[in-house]
Amino acid sequence: MPGLALSAAAAASDDDGFGGPTSAGSGTALRGALRMESGGDLDGRGQHKAVARWRFQRGFVAGQLEGGDRFGARRRGSGTPESNGGGIAEGIGIPGSESDGGGGDGGLERGSSVTGCRKGQKVVVPWRFQVGFKRSWSHGSGLGDGSGSHAPPEITESKFRVSGKQCASAAGRNDSREKVSVTSDHSSVKVGKQTGSVSKKMKVNRYCHCQVIPKNKRVSTTRENILVSLQEFRIIYRKLLQEEQAKWRERGKGLRPDLAAFKMFRERLCVVDDDRRYVGNVPGVQIGDTFNSSLETFVVGLHRQQLNCVDYIKKDGTCVAVSIVSYAQASASNNNLETLLHVGSIVITGDQKIEGTDLAMKHSMDTNTPIRVIHVVTCEGENGQQKGITNYVYGGLYFIEKFRMEKVKEHQHIPTYQLRRMAEQAHVDILEFGKTRKRQEPFDGVFMRDISEGLEKIPVSTINSVSNEYPMPFRYISNIEYPTKHQQGLPSGCDCVNGCSYSQNCACVVKNGGEIPFSHKGTIIDEKPLIYECGPSCGCPPTCHNRVSQHGIKFRLQVFKTKSTGWGVRSLDFIPSGSFLCEYIGELLEEEEAQERKNDEYLFGIGNDYYNDRWQGISKTIPSLRNGPVEDEDGFAIDALNWGNLARFINHSCTPNLFAQNVLYDHDNISMPHIMLFAGEDIPPLQELSYDYNYGIDEVYDSDGNIKKKKCFCGSIECTGWLY
Numbered sequence: 001m002p003g004l005a006l007s008a009a010a011a012a013s014d015d016d017g018f019g020g021p022t023s024a025g026s027g028t029a030l031r032g033a034l035r036m037e038s039g040g041d042l043d044g045r046g047q048h049k050a051v052a053r054w055r056f057q058r059g060f061v062a063g064q065l066e067g068g069d070r071f072g073a074r075r076r077g078s079g080t081p082e083s084n085g086g087g088i089a090e091g092i093g094i095p096g097s098e099s100d101g102g103g104g105d106g107g108l109e110r111g112s113s114v115t116g117c118r119k120g121q122k123v124v125v126p127w128r129f130q131v132g133f134k135r136s137w138s139h140g141s142g143l144g145d146g147s148g149s150h151a152p153p154e155i156t157e158s159k160f161r162v163s164g165k166q167c168a169s170a171a172g173r174n175d176s177r178e179k180v181s182v183t184s185d186h187s188s189v190k191v192g193k194q195t196g197s198v199s200k201k202m203k204v205n206r207y208c209h210c211q212v213i214p215k216n217k218r219v220s221t222t223r224e225n226i227l228v229s230l231q232e233f234r235i236i237y238r239k240l241l242q243e244e245q246a247k248w249r250e251r252g253k254g255l256r257p258d259l260a261a262f263k264m265f266r267e268r269l270c271v272v273d274d275d276r277r278y279v280g281n282v283p284g285v286q287i288g289d290t291f292n293s294s295l296e297t298f299v300v301g302l303h304r305q306q307l308n309c310v311d312y313i314k315k316d317g318t319c320v321a322v323s324i325v326s327y328a329q330a331s332a333s334n335n336n337l338e339t340l341l342h343v344g345s346i347v348i349t350g351d352q353k354i355e356g357t358d359l360a361m362k363h364s365m366d367t368n369t370p371i372r373v374i375h376v377v378t379c380e381g382e383n384g385q386q387k388g389i390t391n392y393v394y395g396g397l398y399f400i401e402k403f404r405m406e407k408v409k410e411h412q413h414i415p416t417y418q419l420r421r422m423a424e425q426a427h428v429d430i431l432e433f434g435k436t437r438k439r440q441e442p443f444d445g446v447f448m449r450d451i452s453e454g455l456e457k458i459p460v461s462t463i464n465s466v467s468n469e470y471p472m473p474f475r476y477i478s479n480i481e482y483p484t485k486h487q488q489g490l491p492s493g494c495d496c497v498n499g500c501s502y503s504q505n506c507a508c509v510v511k512n513g514g515e516i517p518f519s520h521k522g523t524i525i526d527e528k529p530l531i532y533e534c535g536p537s538c539g540c541p542p543t544c545h546n547r548v549s550q551h552g553i554k555f556r557l558q559v560f561k562t563k564s565t566g567w568g569v570r571s572l573d574f575i576p577s578g579s580f581l582c583e584y585i586g587e588l589l590e591e592e593e594a595q596e597r598k599n600d601e602y603l604f605g606i607g608n609d610y611y612n613d614r615w616q617g618i619s620k621t622i623p624s625l626r627n628g629p630v631e632d633e634d635g636f637a638i639d640a641l642n643w644g645n646l647a648r649f650i651n652h653s654c655t656p657n658l659f660a661q662n663v664l665y666d667h668d669n670i671s672m673p674h675i676m677l678f679a680g681e682d683i684p685p686l687q688e689l690s691y692d693y694n695y696g697i698d699e700v701y702d703s704d705g706n707i708k709k710k711k712c713f714c715g716s717i718e719c720t721g722w723l724y
């Protein structure tokens, strides 16, 4: 039985008061729901043949049902999708709300000396990775790998935008944002070959459908993404919930903590940030997958409704039901899930006109649209008496085979729908799910909202869903720390007023060898030995397109605990090829000082790679590099061990998706350039970010002069096996 067997704790269940379908199945939400004690086959003569002792109950009707009306006062016009999605959607900004529109053992030890250095060309800096040669580029791994939220769904029939008012959860809202195959926006970055000076132009599609990545090169699958997202959602949600509950207790009133926590998750942290509504199966979700709350079914895209047991999409201007939550409980005598009966809302009119989700169900039948069924399974308590826990189990796809209006009394009818499970689907034994179960012990994990503590423009979240370990303490800084003696003066600048252009009148264009190395979209065009961005002495505005990497991070980056390489970094957003990611920031050290540092894990050698083989010819195009290496030039390194930024967590890969670029903008000293990391390919959300540390194999020594070795665990099929 496939299942989402996650060790992470249950996030808040619906018992947290989220008021999802669970609450619709108990207490006030039951009012107005027609309970059918046994399923019935609508044989056209009004006879109920025994089908299953399952019963669906009408989803959310509370709020519209008042008084003693047995079936609730759900009259025409009420309980439509327009109203059913109501308050919560507004409060939490779920799709459909207006707001969203829809360590290792180190290198050279103290006292060791740099070997293999030639004057002016430090072939190897044994203590650290550096910018430059010996990179092998992985193919763009955009979306062809089926990972990430942009991947075309493999098993999904189709997806649609729900945008019309008729379907909107609350009046006037767009109910989902459609992310269909976008095949535009070619972005390209020229990257150097491993050796030599010829540049290879890599064309990459932002929403890549043309690049086929071999299966064994695919880093992650849709299902892995779903599992990761769910696990992290549980950690994040629980932590936010705790915080919000504490605030809520202090205030005594205000936002519902669960809704506030979910809103935060949606806004800042959601990794499967994907509002698509699917018809048919949801990529990555399998029959038998079990969820702790209705919110989780929402997060994975199985059922994107919180208050309505029927979810729907708009297809050709009509609402069509796509998923349904069933509250029926299995019994030992009847564990048959082949047919199910769903009961709609009472219609109090003579013309028996149905609306809202009832109509969506009918349309689903008329269009033969498959419906996902999610079973709410309340397990027995441990002693067989107490209330157990509630799980949401994905039961597979069904078709509605029969629809009938049943007369309740004069002018009162109720729609009923018979669903039949589609053939050739994995078996799911709901009864087994109903047996006594303990929810798994809460796995705390680690979650920090912003490791930069406000120093970055965008919070850098940190998550550990592997253990309860926090990152080793360090001081987060957002600018290089220059020792006083190495403080640099301002560089010369250009006199451009309205932004720089390809003109020999622009001093910065001249410094760059006659071009601006960035596109107007803000992506790097060419990887170069050195780039001059406009700086504080320039006349151009901050928006000048020759100012890219000086503005800080612009993607939602996340520090996360990897399984084999310690902490790593990934993005929650899609990153187009050529985009700036972040600077490698730390303490500026002289080379000798760097050699003496006991821990060399976070040392990055700088300013020593302008003339290596791969830049042959290219360096000469940059005026400041034309004269070649200066003899006895000072060497520098950046150490991010004690002070640094998120870049200190980025791991090495033999097929990296980032590259390091030397950039100058606030001073002119080429021995201490800024190390800016750019995307070398389109990077889907959640894929680990990496660059080539560029160590020389057998060129790293310990303090006794012995060669040191360290295994590489980058996981690439092109992995050389060794970091150094």
Ligand SMILES: C[S@@+](CC[C@H](N)C(=O)[O-])C[C@H]1O[C@@H](n2cnc3c(N)ncnc32)[C@H](O)[C@@H]1O
Residues within 6 Å of the ligand: 103, 104, 105, 106, 564, 565, 566, 567, 568, 601, 602, 648, 649, 650, 651, 652, 653, 711, 712, 713, 714, 723
């Ligand atoms: C700059 S740190 C990167 C962040 C580090 N993973 C952490 O947890 O802080 C460099 C160290 O990470 C580890 N590392 C990075 N990439 C690796 C890889 N591909 N294989 C094995 N270890 C790696 C090594 O211990 C390396 O010395």
